[in-house]
Amino acid sequence: MRRVFASRHPDWSLRTAASAAEAVQLLEEEAADVVVTDLALGGVDGVELLGVVLERWPGTLRIVFTGHGTGPEVVRAAAVAHQVVPKGTETCALFGAIEGALERSDLIVDRAMRGWVLACHELPSGPSLWPQLERALQEPKTTAADLAALIERDPAVTARVLQLASSAYFNVSRRPSSVTQATQWIGVNNLRGLVLSVELARLFSRVPTTLDVERLAMNGFRVGSLAMAMLPDGPDAQRALMGGILHDLGLLVRGMRCPEALLADMDTSAQTGTPLQHVERTMRGFTHAEAGAALLGLWGIDERVVSIVRDHHQLPRGSTEHLTDAGAVYLADLLIAEADEGSPNPRLDVDASWLGVEDQMPRWRRLAAPPAEEVRQERAQLQAAAR
Numbered sequence: 001m002r003r004v005f006a007s008r009h010p011d012w013s014l015r016t017a018a019s020a021a022e023a024v025q026l027l028e029e030e031a032a033d034v035v036v037t038d039l040a041l042g043g044v045d046g047v048e049l050l051g052v053v054l055e056r057w058p059g060t061l062r063i064v065f066t067g068h069g070t071g072p073e074v075v076r077a078a079a080v081a082h083q084v085v086p087k088g089t090e091t092c093a094l095f096g097a098i099e100g101a102l103e104r105s106d107l108i109v110d111r112a113m114r115g116w117v118l119a120c121h122e123l124p125s126g127p128s129l130w131p132q133l134e135r136a137l138q139e140p141k142t143t144a145a146d147l148a149a150l151i152e153r154d155p156a157v158t159a160r161v162l163q164l165a166s167s168a169y170f171n172v173s174r175r176p177s178s179v180t181q182a183t184q185w186i187g188v189n190n191l192r193g194l195v196l197s198v199e200l201a202r203l204f205s206r207v208p209t210t211l212d213v214e215r216l217a218m219n220g221f222r223v224g225s226l227a228m229a230m231l232p233d234g235p236d237a238q239r240a241l242m243g244g245i246l247h248d249l250g251l252l253v254r255g256m257r258c259p260e261a262l263l264a265d266m267d268t269s270a271q272t273g274t275p276l277q278h279v280e281r282t283m284r285g286f287t288h289a290e291a292g293a294a295l296l297g298l299w300g301i302d303e304r305v306v307s308i309v310r311d312h313h314q315l316p317r318g319s320t321e322h323l324t325d326a327g328a329v330y331l332a333d334l335l336i337a338e339a340d341e342g343s344p345n346p347r348l349d350v351d352a353s354w355l356g357v358e359d360q361m362p363r364w365r366r367l368a369a370p371p372a373e374e375v376r377q378e379r380a381q382l383q384a385a386a387r
């Protein structure tokens with residue numbers, strides 16, 4: 001382990017401790033960027049150790065490296081760790097987790113920002129059902145019944161899948177008779193988005209925040225679904241879906257970390273008509289987009305998705321030959337906001353023509369509107385085509 005470490009990162013220094021007490025002593029001598037611990041730790045539980053680290057050195061990245069399966073211990077560990085890496089996978093997985101979390105978040109946001117996000121006590125670990133669903137979806141032999149079995153393990157997701165499949169959104173006159181049937185009606189792509197947004201709402205509903213978590217999650221789902229519909233089927237569309245769902249995650253992070261500051265910035269934005277991200281930049285030195293990207297970097301989410309989230313308020317530069325995933329999320333966010341406000345946003349048309357997609361705007365505006373009869377039909381047709 002020490003050898004691998006030295007060869008991969010000659011510039012890092014590694015200190016090891018045989019017990020939790022010794023680890024704390026080492027940290028007292030000199031703080032660390034990362035602490036990695038097992039769960040079973042000679043007398044003291046690794047979770048307890050990380051609790052101490054969280055309390056005393058909140059800016060330290062906390063990783064659990066454990067052979068203790070996927071039971072309740074891991075759920076406990078996830079409450080205090082930023083990442084849980086299973087033992088038995090090679091040492092590489094551990095390095096990958098550390099490197100990913102450190103470097104990605106370093107690349108994307110500065111160290112001060114990372115420290116700010118890490119210091120949040122209640123910050124949840126990443127979604128749990130969603131990685132399993134991703135794995136299942138990548139497996140070509142996966143059937144709707146397999147997906148349903150996965151979903152049924154989670155009552156909140158099950159409820160939402162059934163509710164959505166029974167809703168006018170899918171223009172069906174019948175009710176689904178099983179989760180499998182509901183899964184088929186909703187379609188794989190929508191299912192992905194739905195699971196992610198339900199998990200997101202749940203992660204943040206456990207923590208005190210002044211924001212309407214449910215509403216934010218729903219807004220993310222709408223932006224993600226629209227961005228996906230704006231692109232041809234494929235990896236870009238999938239990234240646009242995820243990026244859209246997660247785009248305003250940073251508002252939740254800010255809402256938990258210092259709700260007063262966020263509310264003050266929102267007030268200023270509303271009173272002066274200045275976009276929130278500009279107020280944030282002036283008042284705090286960073287934006288909710290950067291705060292969200294920093295957390296996603298720590299969760300080890302696809303780098304490309306992280307940068308979509310970071311840049312969701314920036315008109316994408318460069319090639320205008322085709323709309324990118326980041327461009328789709330940028331436009332979808334504005335389109336959904338315009339639809340909710342009910343008055344046209346002239347800037348949208350300027351941006352759309354800059355991106356070379358002005359001829360598509362009427363269709364996208366229809367899709368952005370809250371489901372009216374016409375849109376419902378178009379969605380039902382898309383749905384039928386996808387099935």
Ligand SMILES: [Fe+2]
Nearest residue numbers: 247248312313
């Ligand atoms: Fe935003």
Ligand SMILES: [Fe+2]
Nearest residue numbers: 223247248333
């Ligand atoms: Fe937004």
